[in-house]
Amino acid sequence: MDFARVELSGADADFRDRARAFLDTHVTDEVRRRDRATGDNFDEAVHLAMGAGGWLAGELRPEAGGGFDRVRTRLWELEKRRYRVPWVTWSTTAIVVPAVRRHGSPELREEVLPGVYDGRIRLCLGYTEPDGGSDVATCRTRAVRDGDDWVINGAKMFTTGAHNCRYVFLITNTDPDGPRHRNLTMFLVPLSSPGIEIHGIHTVDGDRTNIVHYTDVRVPDRYRLGEVNGGWAVLQGPLNEEHGVRRTAPDGLQDISIMAHHGAYMATVVDDVAATVARPGPDGRRRLDDDAVACRLGRSVARMEAALSAPGVFGRVAIAQTMRDIAPELMDILGPAAALPTAAAAADDGGGPEYLFRWAPLCGIYGGTLEVFRNIIAQQILGLGRPDYTPPR
Ligand SMILES: Cc1cc2nc3c(=O)[nH]c(=O)nc-3n(C[C@H](O)[C@H](O)[C@H](O)COP(=O)(O)OP(=O)(O)OC[C@H]3O[C@@H](n4cnc5c(N)ncnc54)[C@H](O)[C@@H]3O)c2cc1C
Incomplete structure (x- = not known):
């Protein structure tokens, strides 16, 4: 283990000071108090300010595409943690974005990614169902093809942040008689679609999560991510990220575990x-x-x-x-x-x-x-x- 201090360049020290000044202004005691009261673990005003200030894009874009380098990513991460920035809805968004980049059509990427960078669009995870969550492959929520659309019916339990998000990254079953892991299809479903109902659930620690019902929800095919019945491959990246299954970088500029x-x-x-x-x-x-x-x-x-x-x-x-x-x-x-x-x-x-x-x-x-x-x-x-x-x- 290397406990050496990282010597910051003048430009990086300036970056850290700018991050602190931004967080000082926006992440106030009132924000933290409100967060405990709502259990949302998300604050829209702070999030939009981060978008307007370029912090979200900096964190999420690859370095070659204008994002922060490794040192700045780490500085930003640690400062956010020190200020106790409400984080859950940004983390679900960040988990899904690589799958949208990799598996979404150019049209879908254009619809979603600019809004993610400026903070207007947030994404949540629709995996767990009322009958069980550990084995996500047992999904019963059905998507049935109807011309250029899909019709979705089912329910998802614990869709955290759904009430603050524009889309849900949804696992559906598109072949109930098909072989396990080869009968799933992923969608990025707009949460404003008719037929979606979001109901809050408050957990023992005061957090809010949701049960989301899908009744004859019609979604155009362009919201599909990856192949029909090829959803398991689309899910692997986001699942590994959430589980903390990632290689440790030799520069030490990252958390050693997901928790x-x-x-x-x-x-x-x-x-x-x-x-x-x-x-x-x-x-x-x-x-x-x-x-x-x-x-x-x-x-x-x-x-x-x-x-x-x-x-x-x-x-x-x-x-x-x-x-x-x-x-x-x-x-x-x-x-x-x-x-x-x-x-x-x-x-x-x-x-x-x-x-x-x-x-x-x-x-x-x-x-x-x-x-x-x-x-x-x-x-x-x-x-x-x-x-x-x-x-x-
Ligand atoms: C606050 C909160 C937020 C959440 N947010 C989200 C979210 O945003 N999106 C989402 O999709 N889900 C979310 N979840 C769901 C979460 O991922 C599931 O609760 C979790 O995966 C466990 O699934 P389950 O609750 O259905 O338990 P089950 O899978 O029904 O398991 C019940 C019990 O059986 C045990 N068990 C199950 N399988 C095994 C096994 N193979 N070996 C040994 N023991 C086993 C479990 O440990 C558990 O004790 C959230 C849950 C909570 C509490």
Whole structure:
């Protein structure tokens, strides 16, 4: 591991300062408060300002096409994280864009990409269905050809951000009797199409996601991505990106695991708790001087550092599991006031551990559950083979 500091050139330091000035102006406490209140994890005004300022295009365009280079991409990423910019809808958009570039017709690319760069167009993921999400290939949402159009019927569960997006990247089944993985077709469906109904669902951490119903939704063929029944190939890039299956670049200018963002929030909470217990209370005593507190805090810090240092899929599992394990420890250390929610002024530390406690279970579900990733590690990385569920003789 290389812990060397990156020496910034004058131009890169200017870039970082411009990024900070932009974020200072636009990502205010009010934005963060509103985000917690709505659970949207998206702020349209901030997003449009990023588009107008060229930040979205810089992040998403390839360097040769006018995008940021590696150092600036990294600076921008880290600054956004420091300012806690609402991020979910931009990340689903960024996951889908490469598939639109690669598999969309020139007409579709022209319809979608300029609006993505200026912030007007956002994209969400329509994979999971009410009957199950881990195995996306079991898709039941049907698309049936009708002349130059397709007619879509079905329902998708947990389409996060759909209410703030213009299109959904939708998995459909175009051949129910066909072989598995060769009966799926991908579409970029305009969410304003008649027959689409979006209903909000609020999760235990206060986030909003959606169930989306599709009833006789008519979509022209130009919204298809890739071949008919060739959707599995179109999905591979976006799925790998979401799962965090990517090669580590030798320059070190990227997160070592996909959950690093979540890990960074956990680190902020741990730091806040450590600072709180190191301050003398009204009786002049520091909670940290209680050996039980020091031991539990130390153990939490050690777990967290190990998780933050784990790469790739290992990191994803380690961070989500550690969040689950240490959030109750941190709440115990702080005592009853830690159970107050974030917004409660009386919360001992601003409510960080309480939110971490509610957020942690979801981090081990979306984009693939901890169990599914543990199986991937066991089977594909450790080579332990597939489990045998046949009953013992
Ligand atoms: C907050 C939130 C946001 C989300 N956003 C999106 C989104 O934007 N778009 C989208 O399409 N989906 C989204 N999802 C759905 C998410 O990807 C799925 O919830 C996840 O893939 C698990 O699918 P499931 O909930 O249907 O559980 P199931 O697949 O029904 O699994 C149920 C249980 O069985 C276990 N299990 C299943 N298969 C295996 C296996 N092979 N081995 C071992 N255990 C197994 C699981 O671990 C789980 O405990 C979101 C979910 C949440 C909670």
